[in-house]
Structures are given as structure tokens and as C-alpha cells.
Amino acid sequence: METTSTVVSSLSSGWFQLSIWNLLMVIVGLFALLLILHTISFLKTYIKFKDTPGYVSFLPAVLDALVKKRIYVHNQYECTLEAFKKNPNAKVVKVQMGGSCQILVARDQALIKEILVKKYKTISKGESLAPVGLFGPNMFSADSSNPLWKKHRTMANPIFSSSSHLKNVFRVTLEETKKMLNFWKSIYGSETDGSIRKVNVTNEFKSITLNVINRVAFDYDVGIFDNGAKYRDELHDWVTDLLTGLIYTFVMPKFLFEYAPFGIFKRFRDAKERFKVATLTMIDKKQKEMDSNEFIQKDDEDLLTLLLKSSAAASSEDEKLSRDELLSAIFIVFFAGFETSSASLNFMLRMLAKNQQFQDEVVREIDQEIKHADDISFELITNKLPLLTSFIKEVLRTKTPVGGGARVINSKKGDFINGVHYPQGTSVTISYFSQHYYAKEGHDDFDPYRFMDKKSTSTAAATSDEVGENETGETYGKGPMGELNIDFGSDGILPFSIGPRDCIGKRMALLEMKLILVFLLKNYRLKVPKGLEEAQDAVPETYIVTRTVFEPYLIDFETRQ
Ligand code: HEM
CATH class of the missing domain: 3.30.43.20 (Uridine Diphospho-n-acetylenolpyruvylglucosamine Reductase; domain 2)
Known part of the structure; x- marks a missing residue:
């Protein structure tokens, strides 16, 4: 009996040892196979592009x-x-x-x-x-040969180019900037003279660009500044889950995003569903409004109205926009329209707060043009303040957003x-x-005067209100943007890309950013909070999607006397 059990136990331990050994061999074998396959693939690619x-x-x-x-x-x-x-x-x-x-x-x-x-x-x-086509192909994700791209780009173009729409961007941004300051005062507190300290601009600018894009493109008020910090944080978390998850879908297996019940995978699924429900509700509300007799025809109609109208007018089912197509069109404008602008503003504020002497000069330039913040006009933002425009371009050059x-x-x-x-x-x-x-020449050599002497070389329609495309699809003319225009020919930079696939929102972004800067500088002196100079200098920068920072920038807004 004893002998039998010894044999069995020694056999089973031998088998056990053998199976661990085998397992190790399998792992080593698999690793070696992967290494060989990887080496072959590396060499093939190397030879293909050796020149x-x-x-x-x-x-x-x-x-x-x-x-x-x-x-x-x-x-x-x-x-x-x-x-x-x-x-x-x-x-x-x-x-x-x-x-x-x-x-x-x-x-x-x-x-x-x-x-x-x-x-x-x-x-x-x-x-x-x-x-990026989370709900199907969209203007950003679709190939140039896909008719959907041309259709969506053509429909959306007026919203982001025509004079009346850009004036709407101006009006909405101004309203939201004023609301933003009151919101800051309510959550950060303000001193007797109205100064607001240690504002986390990295976080805060996301709110204003979110509000503006939603109001301008969809006539939808997210209302971040009408609700408290809790509402803002919850909304930011939701949007962050959506965008972070989207980036992960590029490098991680698809099934995780469909089934994994934990972490970013689940949060992404929830955020996607929430976006879908919120957007479909928005679409239904707009459709009802349009169907009712109270619908007022405006010359600065929002993108959603345009999409719904054009779908209703389509002669065949194929030309109509499906709900997924609508969702996808709305998603891309939302996705592309706020993070880039808020990240760029973040760097602009930081550079101004860090360079007090330069800030003095910009403030002088603004003060020479206007007495009071109420005097800010569309004309001032688009055609005047060359030093501020040069500064904006230099930040877009050195802190290239995309x-x-x-x-x-x-x-x-x-x-x-x-x-x-x-x-x-x-x-x-x-x-x-x-x-x-x-x-x-010299990425890190920050020189805000760099673009001062550069005059735009755009030829056609330079003074007209029209912006057009030549036969190759290259946009020409400064149009309603006047001097606030980036010209690849003379400036040598292309933060918004060029050609038919350039940024459709470039005018909106430039207008929004410059207006916010002028309003803030007219009312406040921007400073790095005392005692935080070194820590703020040490904040590391990176790219996740757009250029960003690992820790937030904090700014003191001291009321100007
Ligand atoms: C500082 C702000 C912004 C920067 C730096 C920026 C940059 C860019 C760049 C570089 C591209 C082209 C990408 C490529 O070459 O593939 C692009 C495309 C695009 N951008 Fe922006 N963008 C900004 C703001 C906006 C805003 C406010 C909107 C609002 C709608 C927007 C909507 C889009 C869309 C829809 C496309 C795709 C256009 C197409 O492929 O036809 N962007 N953007």
C-alpha cells in the first residue's frame, strides 16, 4: 500500500515537474517565434525603405x-x-x-x-x-474619396467661414467669457478688488470652449457656468472618458471596448452611450422646433439645423442623413472643436503670465485701441492688435497643438x-x-515678435468678405478674418494644416482665442502665483492627442486699476 502511494506521488510530482518544464519551453518557444517573426518583419520593412x-x-x-x-x-x-x-x-x-x-x-x-x-x-x-468615426465615418475620419466627406464638409463650411456665423462666434464667446469670470469668482472666491487667484486654467478653458462649440454649432447650451463646480467636474470626466477611450481604441483590441466590464473600457462604453442619448435628445428637440410654427429662420443657422434641413430636402433616401450619420457629424465637431482651442489657450495664458514685460506691451497695444472692455469689436479682433496676433502665431508654432x-x-x-x-x-x-x-529656425527660441513684419501673401479676395477655394481646393483670401489669418506662404507655419483637408474650424478657433485673451487682458493682469514660479516652470509638457501638460497651470488674475 505504502509502496503504491509513493510511486503515485513520485509519478505525479514528476509529471508536475515535467509540465512546468514543458510550459516554460512553450513560453520560450513562443517568445523565440515572435522574435523571429518580428525580426523578419523589421528586416523586410528596413529593406523596403532603405533609401x-x-x-x-x-x-x-x-x-x-x-x-x-x-x-x-x-x-x-x-x-x-x-x-x-x-x-x-x-x-x-x-x-x-x-x-x-x-x-x-x-x-x-x-x-x-x-x-x-x-x-x-x-x-x-x-x-x-x-x-475616430465612433458612430460611423465623419468629416475628420473619412477618406477624401468618400462622398460623405465632401457632403459633410460642404454642408458645414458656411458655419465656420461666413461673416454672419463668425460674428455669432464673436457674440457667443464674449457672453461666455463674462459668464466664465463670474463662475470663477463663485468657485475660487475673489478679493475686494475683484482679483481671482490660482485659477486652474488648464481645466477651466475646457469649459468655455465646450460651451462655445455647442452653442455655435448646435444651438445647444451646455450651461457649465450656470451650474456649480460639481456639474463641471462631472461633465469634464465624462468627456475625458470619451476622448481617452477613443485614443486607446487606436492601440488596443476592439473586443475590450465592447465587453470588458472594468476600467476605461467600461467608462468609455458608458460615455459613448451617454453621448448618443444626449445627442439624439438634442436632435429630436431641434426637429420638433423646426416642425413647429414657432421656428424662426435665422441667417446664422447652426450646423444641426442645416444638417436636418438638408436631409429633409434630399430627393432620395440615399441622400438623407441617417441618425448615425447625424450623430457622427455632431460628434466630430464636438471632438475636434474644444480640446485643441482650450489646450492652445492654456499655453497662451501661461506665456503671458511668465513674460510680464511682454504682457505690458500687449496691454499697451490693447489700451491704445480701446478704452473699455465693452468697446471690443469684431473689427478689433480680426483686423487690429498685430503684436497680439504675432504672439498667438508664435504660441501655435512653438506649442504646435496637432x-x-x-x-x-x-x-x-x-x-x-x-x-x-x-x-x-x-x-x-x-x-x-x-x-x-x-x-x-529654433523651436524653443520663443519670439513673440517673429510674425510682426510678415504680411499675408494671399492673393485673391484679400479684402473681400468671401473666402474661396481655387481649382486645387486651396483656400484663398483672408475673408472676414482680415489680418487674423495664418498664411503658410509667408508665415511658414501650418497649425491648422492647409488644403481641402485643413481645419474647418480654424477661423472660429483664432477668433475665439484672441477675443478671450483681449477680454482677460483688458480686465486683469495675469501673474504666476507667488511661491509657485519654480514649480510651474517645471510642469512637463507632452502630447496625448494634442499638446498638453501633465500638471495644470495656475494663474492669478489681478484686477487692473
Ligand atoms: C487651436 C485650435 C485648433 C487647431 C490647432 C486645429 C488643428 C487642426 C488640424 C491640424 C487639422 C488637420 C488634421 C490633418 O492634417 O489631418 C484639423 C482638422 C479639423 N478640425 Fe481643427 N483645429 C482647431 C480647432 C478646431 C475647431 C474649433 C473646430 C470646430 C469645428 C475644428 C474642427 C476640425 C475638423 C472637423 C477637422 C477635419 C476637417 C477635414 O478633414 O475635412 N477644429 N484641425
Whole structure:
């Protein structure tokens, strides 16, 4: 009996030892197989792009970023700039990480124009940004050859370009800025002279840009400033879950977002559902309003009204907008329309608070033009205050909000870039980040006067109210934006990209940001809070989607006497 049990136990422990050993062998074997496959893929890619100079890492992109302790997107931008620096004469470089490789373009305005303007249909978005189409393809995610893109872009264009709509942006922004200051006073408290201290501008500007985009584009009042800090925080958390989850969908398996009952996956699902319900309610409310006799025709109709009207007028079912299409159109304007502007404003406020002497000069410029904050006019914002305009451009240059525009070679025959042939499927990115570095030599050399002497070289319709497109789709004319216009030709920067796929909201963003700055500077002196100078200098910057900070910027708003 004893002998039998000893045999059994020694057998089973032997089997156990054997199975652990086997398991280890399987893991080592799998790892070796993965390594071999990875090496083959790395070598194949290396050989395919061997003629293009650049940055090469054996590690896949996620690991390369981990090793450098950088956020994934930020690492891509820094490696691109490194590649350009290492190859001082190159206009085209590569960034190869593991088996994937991007071709990147900067330094040559003619080449950038050729790709973004002339070739926008062949070197286009492809499916690279498909995940941004959360509720189906939209203006941002759809390829240039997709008729949906042209349809949505054409419908939305008047909202973001015409004089009457831009004046609406002006009016709404001014109203919201005043409300924002009262809101700040209620949550941060104010001193007897009205000064407000240690305002977390990184967080606060999200509220105003959210409010403005919703009112302007959808005639919908989110009302953040009419409710307390709790409502604001809850709304910010919801929106953050939606946007963070969206970014993760680019790099993590899809099924996690559909089924995983925990963490960001669940929060993202909940946020998406909440967005859907809120938006459909908004659509139904607007539709009811339009169906009722009380509907008032306005010449600055919002995007939602335009979309619903054009869908109602469509002659065939195909031309009508489905509910998902409407949802998707609304989502993209909301998504693209607030984070970029609030992040840019954050850096603008910080630069002004940090550079007191420069702030003096800007304030002098504003004081020379207007006596009182009530005198701020559309004309003042669009056509005057050249120093402030130059400052805004310099912040957009050095703190490039969107670091690159990803494209894919779509034509079967491939395409030539700078004389080199690249096959179909090659990822080609215009590196706005690197272009801004080379645009005026010296990315970190912050010079707010840099753009003072640059006059726009836009030829057609420079003084008219119209903004148009030439035969290649390049926008021309300053239109209602007057001098508040970024011209790639003379300024050398492209924070809003150029060509038919440029930022549809660029005029709105510039107007909104400059108006908020003028209103704040007319009423307050911006300062870094006492005792926090060093800590604020040390706040690290990064890119998550747009350029941002790891910790918030805090600003004192001291009432001007
Ligand atoms: C400082 C603020 C902003 C910056 C820096 C910015 C930047 C950009 C850039 C660089 C692109 C092109 C991306 C690419 O090359 O693929 C873009 C596209 C776009 N932006 Fe903006 N943006 C800003 C504000 C806004 C606002 C306020 C809206 C409001 C609607 C908006 C809506 C869009 C849309 C819909 C597109 C896609 C257009 C298309 O593909 O046809 N953006 N933006």
C-alpha cells in the first residue's frame, strides 16, 4: 500500500515537474517565434525603405516610447524631429519602429503643398483614422474619396467661414467669457478688488470652449457656468472618458471596448452611450422646433439645423442623413472643436503670465485701441492688435497643438514623393511639429515678435468678405478674418494644416482665442502665483492627442486699476 502511494506521488510530482518544464519551453518557444517573426518583419520593412534616411528602432512603437518614458504620440513627434536633425538636408525622412514605418515630410513648403493640396485625393487619409468615426465615418475620419466627406464638409463650411456665423462666434464667446469670470469668482472666491487667484486654467478653458462649440454649432447650451463646480467636474470626466477611450481604441483590441466590464473600457462604453442619448435628445428637440410654427429662420443657422434641413430636402433616401450619420457629424465637431482651442489657450495664458514685460506691451497695444472692455469689436479682433496676433502665431508654432497630419498612399501604383517611389499603403505624415521647428529656425527660441513684419501673401479676395477655394481646393483670401489669418506662404507655419483637408474650424478657433485673451487682458493682469514660479516652470509638457501638460497651470488674475 505504502509502496503504491509513493510511486503515485513520485509519478505525479514528476509529471508536475515535467509540465512546468514543458510550459516554460512553450513560453520560450513562443517568445523565440515572435522574435523571429518580428525580426523578419523589421528586416523586410528596413529593406523596403532603405533609401530613405531617418530614425530606426528595432523595438515596436509602444516599447520604444516606454523605454524613453514618453507618451506614444509624443515619442513619434520627437523621433521625427531627431531624424530631421540628423539629416540636415532631408525633406523626407522615415521613422521605423519594429516592422512599421512612417514617411515624414517637413522643411520644404512646396513639397508640403504638393501633398496636402494637390495630391489630397491620392495621398489621403485612407482608413488610418477610421477609429475616430465612433458612430460611423465623419468629416475628420473619412477618406477624401468618400462622398460623405465632401457632403459633410460642404454642408458645414458656411458655419465656420461666413461673416454672419463668425460674428455669432464673436457674440457667443464674449457672453461666455463674462459668464466664465463670474463662475470663477463663485468657485475660487475673489478679493475686494475683484482679483481671482490660482485659477486652474488648464481645466477651466475646457469649459468655455465646450460651451462655445455647442452653442455655435448646435444651438445647444451646455450651461457649465450656470451650474456649480460639481456639474463641471462631472461633465469634464465624462468627456475625458470619451476622448481617452477613443485614443486607446487606436492601440488596443476592439473586443475590450465592447465587453470588458472594468476600467476605461467600461467608462468609455458608458460615455459613448451617454453621448448618443444626449445627442439624439438634442436632435429630436431641434426637429420638433423646426416642425413647429414657432421656428424662426435665422441667417446664422447652426450646423444641426442645416444638417436636418438638408436631409429633409434630399430627393432620395440615399441622400438623407441617417441618425448615425447625424450623430457622427455632431460628434466630430464636438471632438475636434474644444480640446485643441482650450489646450492652445492654456499655453497662451501661461506665456503671458511668465513674460510680464511682454504682457505690458500687449496691454499697451490693447489700451491704445480701446478704452473699455465693452468697446471690443469684431473689427478689433480680426483686423487690429498685430503684436497680439504675432504672439498667438508664435504660441501655435512653438506649442504646435496637432503635431502631424497622417496620410496614406492610396493609389494602386503607389506614388512619388520628392522623386522617390513609395508603394500603396505607405504611411506619409506631414510633420507639423518638425515644420514649425524649421519654419523660423529654433523651436524653443520663443519670439513673440517673429510674425510682426510678415504680411499675408494671399492673393485673391484679400479684402473681400468671401473666402474661396481655387481649382486645387486651396483656400484663398483672408475673408472676414482680415489680418487674423495664418498664411503658410509667408508665415511658414501650418497649425491648422492647409488644403481641402485643413481645419474647418480654424477661423472660429483664432477668433475665439484672441477675443478671450483681449477680454482677460483688458480686465486683469495675469501673474504666476507667488511661491509657485519654480514649480510651474517645471510642469512637463507632452502630447496625448494634442499638446498638453501633465500638471495644470495656475494663474492669478489681478484686477487692473
Ligand atoms: C487651436 C485650435 C485648433 C487647431 C490647432 C486645429 C488643428 C487642426 C488640424 C491640424 C487639422 C488637420 C488634421 C490633418 O492634417 O489631418 C484639423 C482638422 C479639423 N478640425 Fe481643427 N483645429 C482647431 C480647432 C478646431 C475647431 C474649433 C473646430 C470646430 C469645428 C475644428 C474642427 C476640425 C475638423 C472637423 C477637422 C477635419 C476637417 C477635414 O478633414 O475635412 N477644429 N484641425
